[in-house]
Amino acid sequence: MSGALPVIPPKSRLLERVPGLIGALSASPFALLMLFGFVAPLLCVVWFGFMPSKTFSLLQAPTLENYETIFNQTYFKSILWSLGLASVTVLILLVICFPLAFAMAKIFKGVASFITYAIATSLFVSENIRLFGWVIGFMKNGVVGGTLAKVFDVQVDSLLYNIPVIILGMVYVYLPFMLFPLVLGVKMVPDQVREAAFDLGASRWQVFKKIDLPLSMPGVMIGSLLVFVLSVGAISEAKILGGQKVVTIASDIESEFTYAQNWPLGSALSTMFIALTTVVVFFALGRFDLEKLLGKKPAE
Amino acid sequence: MDESAAPILEVANVTKRFGKFTAVNDVSFKIADGEFFTLVGPSGSGKTTLLRMLVGMEKPTTGELRLRGKIINDLAPNLRPTCMVFQSLALFPHMTVGKNVEFPLAIRGARESERRTRAWELLKLLHLDPNRYYDKNVTQCSGGERQRVALARALAYDPEILFFDEPLSALDARLRKTLQKELKDIQRSTKKTFCYVTHSLEEAMVMSDRVAILRSGVIEQIGQPDEIYASPKNAFVAEFMGEVNLLDIIASGDTAALWDTGRKPISLTLPAPLEAGTKRKLLVRPESLRFVSPGETAGNTVPVRILNQFSLGSRIQYHVEVTPGCTLTVERLREERSAAGADAVLGWDLADSQILES
Numbered sequence: 001m002s003g004a005l006p007v008i009p010p011k012s013r014l015l016e017r018v019p020g021l022i023g024a025l026s027a028s029p030f031a032l033l034m035l036f037g038f039v040a041p042l043l044c045v046v047w048f049g050f051m052p053s054k055t056f057s058l059l060q061a062p063t064l065e066n067y068e069t070i071f072n073q074t075y076f077k078s079i080l081w082s083l084g085l086a087s088v089t090v091l092i093l094l095v096i097c098f099p100l101a102f103a104m105a106k107i108f109k110g111v112a113s114f115i116t117y118a119i120a121t122s123l124f125v126s127e128n129i130r131l132f133g134w135v136i137g138f139m140k141n142g143v144v145g146g147t148l149a150k151v152f153d154v155q156v157d158s159l160l161y162n163i164p165v166i167i168l169g170m171v172y173v174y175l176p177f178m179l180f181p182l183v184l185g186v187k188m189v190p191d192q193v194r195e196a197a198f199d200l201g202a203s204r205w206q207v208f209k210k211i212d213l214p215l216s217m218p219g220v221m222i223g224s225l226l227v228f229v230l231s232v233g234a235i236s237e238a239k240i241l242g243g244q245k246v247v248t249i250a251s252d253i254e255s256e257f258t259y260a261q262n263w264p265l266g267s268a269l270s271t272m273f274i275a276l277t278t279v280v281v282f283f284a285l286g287r288f289d290l291e292k293l294l295g296k297k298p299a300e
Numbered sequence: 301m302d303e304s305a306a307p308i309l310e311v312a313n314v315t316k317r318f319g320k321f322t323a324v325n326d327v328s329f330k331i332a333d334g335e336f337f338t339l340v341g342p343s344g345s346g347k348t349t350l351l352r353m354l355v356g357m358e359k360p361t362t363g364e365l366r367l368r369g370k371i372i373n374d375l376a377p378n379l380r381p382t383c384m385v386f387q388s389l390a391l392f393p394h395m396t397v398g399k400n401v402e403f404p405l406a407i408r409g410a411r412e413s414e415r416r417t418r419a420w421e422l423l424k425l426l427h428l429d430p431n432r433y434y435d436k437n438v439t440q441c442s443g444g445e446r447q448r449v450a451l452a453r454a455l456a457y458d459p460e461i462l463f464f465d466e467p468l469s470a471l472d473a474r475l476r477k478t479l480q481k482e483l484k485d486i487q488r489s490t491k492k493t494f495c496y497v498t499h500s501l502e503e504a505m506v507m508s509d510r511v512a513i514l515r516s517g518v519i520e521q522i523g524q525p526d527e528i529y530a531s532p533k534n535a536f537v538a539e540f541m542g543e544v545n546l547l548d549i550i551a552s553g554d555t556a557a558l559w560d561t562g563r564k565p566i567s568l569t570l571p572a573p574l575e576a577g578t579k580r581k582l583l584v585r586p587e588s589l590r591f592v593s594p595g596e597t598a599g600n601t602v603p604v605r606i607l608n609q610f611s612l613g614s615r616i617q618y619h620v621e622v623t624p625g626c627t628l629t630v631e632r633l634r635e636e637r638s639a640a641g642a643d644a645v646l647g648w649d650l651a652d653s654q655i656l657e658s
Contacts, residue, residue: 190388190390192386192387192388192390193390193391193392193393195357195377195386195390196384196386196390196391196392197392197403198376198377198378199355199356199357199377199378199383199384200378200383200403200404200407200453200454200457201378201404201407201408201457202378202403202407203378206407210392210403211392214394215393215394
């Protein structure tokens, strides 16, 4: 490029600082909210975990007795249940949602927005109410059992209170959180790139493996992380549909704070669980560099 | 077409309809082995639809596509020994230059060392230094480099016919010219059959052995670039070749005719006799027009006023006015310069004009 650039008059120092000032001012309400609504309580919880068991004061000498309790008892079981249920939910949702997301992004035209509204509308109803609806459906002589008995003369016992029904509930509740990021992810794959791969001899499966999946990875990652983080802290599905057949870590924590009145132990469990989730999430984020996947950063 | 060469691809009475709209209407042509064939047409002429049928991304409504005599209408693109370079190039953004070029080889299951050797060769052929480009991310390449990667990737597939969907249209004029010549060189050295689609007849003329001109889903003319230039079949083809003068004429018996200039008709002499009352277009190329000095004779002479002159390098282009609103384009060599704003007499020889249907 040639030609004289327009001469920019030197800015006054105040002018240079004003945008920064305005930015800081407009960000401060949110910063304060996060500080007092999120960071401070979180620090309280972490600190409470080091207080002696069954006490209600933050002003005591710190101790590790709560963590000893956690490792000596069987809390690891509920942690494993939570992680396991969350992982299974993520996997099932990936399998269910990818074809639907592909159809919504590439094939359906008007129907796609109808599906979006239909799924978004289901979010207007509280999760617990929806789960109780499932209870009515699956309980003994409920909608499903009753229909089977009347129409096919098949007697079924209650379909509730088992692990598959818990997973079914979780898959149902967290479906939108997987589907919508996936739709965005699949939309990012240009049609001509897919056609080019096909034209260069790739079969449909190879196009999926080598083009669709890697290029829609940002959507896959965001959806999986959202569902994982939400479902690992899930409590209602196991309680309402599972009837305490399985105890998740979230319900352990809840009972420490309520029935057991052991706040320090509940806090220690929370702290450990937050730390564990953070490690899992960062591990996943580290393995899949989003910017590299988006093609903004060169491969090392 | 060179009749001794067997046709590699035969398009026989192919029609494509989308609902009630006919995009391609009963088109037939043959492409010879090793030929550089170009389909030219303005947007909406059906050239892209035709191309998509040739590569297998659309199926013809009626008609047959034959590759070396075998009907390939229903053969999927991944099973056809043909390959296309897309307008958007459609490079794989999550892969390096090397991996892009190796893609068709990897799909075929070639060994790593073999893939790498071939990619290395192809990058060299396309003037991309493999040491610098093999591991480079395609998103960091410039427009011209990306063109070359796309071509290398298509060549790696080793197709019998390579199709191009206006891949050069997004580049600046100079780079486009360079790549046109390179493309022609590569076609010659690889002896592959190239089938190119473009809206620019100029581009088609530079590279092609044969050109087919499409209008509204029908082939208007097909032939060697020189043939088409020398004798365009109708006014559409002539106009498509660039700046030409097409005069609306009504024959008035034998070789006499009237030129409808919008104001007063001007009587002209035609190069060939025409039945009185028929309406035609008279093609006179800008370079066939010359300024006639007093005493000199020409087949036809018209008094004009010079409106404007533009320098085209070695030549000067004049816009001259015959009657208000009726202008002609004249191109002369630089040394025969006339002044703008002046009145002049324009003339042309009868042999330099052609009667065309509109």
